[in-house]
Amino acid sequence: MPTRRLVFDVNETLLDLAPLDPVFADLFGDAALRRQWFQSLLHWSTITTLTGEYRDFTDLAAASLDHLAANAGCALSSEQRQRVFDTIATLAPHADVEPALEQLAAHGFSLIALTNSAQRTVDAQFEHAGLGRYFERVLSVDAARRYKPHPDAYGVATQALGCTPDALRLIACHDWDVTGALRAGLAGAYVAREGRIAHDAADTPDIVGADMHEVAERVIAVDGG
Numbered sequence: 001m002p003t004r005r006l007v008f009d010v011n012e013t014l015l016d017l018a019p020l021d022p023v024f025a026d027l028f029g030d031a032a033l034r035r036q037w038f039q040s041l042l043h044w045s046t047i048t049t050l051t052g053e054y055r056d057f058t059d060l061a062a063a064s065l066d067h068l069a070a071n072a073g074c075a076l077s078s079e080q081r082q083r084v085f086d087t088i089a090t091l092a093p094h095a096d097v098e099p100a101l102e103q104l105a106a107h108g109f110s111l112i113a114l115t116n117s118a119q120r121t122v123d124a125q126f127e128h129a130g131l132g133r134y135f136e137r138v139l140s141v142d143a144a145r146r147y148k149p150h151p152d153a154y155g156v157a158t159q160a161l162g163c164t165p166d167a168l169r170l171i172a173c174h175d176w177d178v179t180g181a182l183r184a185g186l187a188g189a190y191v192a193r194e195g196r197i198a199h200d201a202a203d204t205p206d207i208v209g210a211d212m213h214e215v216a217e218r219v220i221a222v223d224g225g
Contacts, residue, residue: 003223009173040067054145119140193210
């Protein structure tokens with residue numbers, strides 16, 4: 001069925017994490033460790049959800065950062081750690097994001113954000129990035145105390161909007177997030193940023209695009225009627 005409400009993942013999907021690279025280069029001598037840190041954060045958010053122990057996403061991010069430092073044989077000062085979080089709060093959108101959001105809004109779609117980040121973090125991010133004007137709601141999984149891709153995390157959106165899962169389409173550049181949404185009953189759209197290929201174990205949505213512009217065009221074609 002056509003879905004007129006679009007739920008967007010935030011970090012990497014809407015916001016570009018690349019400004020963290022020089023920070024990690026300065027702290028650890030290797031910009032590539034930013035990706036390792038983010039993967040560790042996602043890994044441990046999944047573990048805490050599976051084992052029933054919810055921990056704040058910011059706390060998990062700090063723990064993953066300290067673990068990275070320990071493996072590198074160093075320790076971060078509070079100022080160094082705060083530099084990472086200050087950068088996270090001031091991330092800019094990818095270049096393709098605002099034109100796509102404007103296009104979707106012009107075609108009558110309602111836009112919602114749903115992130116694993118703490119509510120205070122995403123609120124700061126959206127204020128700095130100027131994205132709030134496009135979105136009906138900006139939601140954190142805090143309310144469910146479960147991280148995506150747990151079904152309860154997507155339930156934050158359905159409960160906030162008073163709708164069933166099949167009324168929503170999740171848009172994300174993470175194959176695991178899209179898979180979680182599909183298995184929770186939402187439609188999905190995969191943004192294959194940087195030519196990423198979805199894992200063979202992932203569920204394939206009916207919309208896949210190389211960037212947000214291509215995904216927006218496909219959403220309008222499929223759900224715009």
